[in-house]
Amino acid sequence: MNDKAHADLFNDMVRVLLENDTGLLEHLLKHTNDGGVHASETEKKKWNESQSYKITADSGRQLINVSAGGSIFDAIKDKGTCTFYAAAGVEDSPALPNVSIRGLQTVGQDNIGSGFAIDMSGNAYFFYYDAGHTSITWTKLPTESDRNRWDNGQLVKITQDNGKPIYHGFASETDYNTLTQTGMYLIYNQGINGPSSFNRVFLLVMSYGSTLVQIAYESVYGKNTYFRVLKHNAESWTPWEKQITLSDLLEGSWETPKEIKSNWKEYDPINLPVKYRKNLLGEVEIVGAVKGGTLGNNAVFNLPEEYRPKQAMHFVGVASSIGTPGVPQFHRTLIDKEGNVCVQSSSSNNANPTEFITFGFKFSTR
Template structure:
């Protein structure tokens, strides 16, 4: 297509002719520019939109979840019903005014929500009211109303509100460490809880000069307390109670099967006495042990030493009796009248164990007794 140029104006009034000719010139230039663009567009082999793009646009979802301005899609008036408004809708946003009959919100609160699934009168969703309460809802095809459940549920809130608020441990569940101040914490004054501390930081513990780590459990009501103490390194366990009025009843140590094992010690035999040797080579060495209840056990057999107040051996430290004791022991019948013979034995408070006398010779003197050690 060619742009035809019109004839120029020729008049006797050159000024008017030039004015019109200039305007025509501009029009011709504009037409020429438009023609160039049309020719360029016709020659452009790249289409502005492909068929696949147009197909994608044509098949895109045009359903609205919100209004065009991004606000709620459905507004339920005070005399309306949320169920009726959304039951035949898909995913959508809604607002319910205060006082809507089937709104779970307080009567003075708006409710804003979204239905996340909706098909054939089946729906689920979430909503929050202007009082800050959250809810989820659902309805099925056979339902005639929405079922609302507050988040969290009332039962859950009641459970939390009724929960124990007092901390027995740290947030991690570990015991509470007590202050690291020498003699800084009185165990008997601790409130209920679970604690841990080294012994040098504790007073009123069941041991003395003890820097071991202790685990402490305290329970109580009013002025009464139940206190349990476990020493970490050897697993010894004590318990005590503070009775009405704050009266401490003392520490008691728990005895276990391991306490039944005796740690035998073998005192030195002296003053002419020696361990009895039998024909069957039994072990008659004198041995001494104190059990967990403080009972001293002495057993063995000796021969040939000095009678009287001279000790045949001395008991280990901590095994002395609280007062002088006498014991009767079996002795040999050799050289005496027929039948068993006896020896009289004396145990002094300083631990001396003496064979004072015997009805027979000194070839076989049994030492076998038990008594409570002094405290």
């Protein structure tokens, strides 16, 4: 029988089979008429190139199990990323001997890896090993140095959580006597028992049991600072004391005499005017120059009451040397308790004794 005869015989058999098996014919026709693609080339490529390595078991549990007496290092050192479980009693587990541990190796290649693990007591660990290592290096988290730093940290807040001072706003009236907890405060109200005329204050409170210190910094111009103390077993605070600054010492507006008397005149009203001022220490300074008046206890001018010394004071100043070339001249000035400023005498310059009399004195009113 030739090939054509074989083909005809096969076709006849298929035709008979199909004609006598309606169910089979229906299935074949349904498959033939199905226009949907059963698997595209893209899908086949994705399946063929997908990662076949598992990091967990098919059940979703750990991939690697290490029994008691085994070694975590030996079990995972040649693995990639993977999950593992080590029973209690594993020789290189960082946990206590009776505690199991579960972990994840996040980076792994031959004999190089790192990862994290948590034991059943809730302790966390970081681990790593490198090429040439024969064991895992474990570090408990947080580290010992971190725990010591946190344990030794200050437990009492002295500011808000954002680092800003504890705020007392306009809606309240702050009683400074109640602020006894060590801390930093910002008080934006008039308050009571605080420094006078302060309504915007940075306040520092330092407490050592029954001894307290409050330091108040005026926050608008930044120039005034006051402090007070509540001493051990004292019933009340000390009065608020102002802290003197260099700016305070340099401040103090200049005043001019209401009247220049006894025929005296200012020597140079533009460059050497007669004037005086007082700083916060109660020190009065007098500067300037006069000429032409009467020597003795006749006042050149008079100081206001708050600028006067507690007792009479004498000063020596520079006088004119006209007529006595090369010989320095001087004068003696009296400032008495009534505030009279008197040029009592000049030196041996008899020719021009009052031609040039200078003031450059400072004294205390306290």
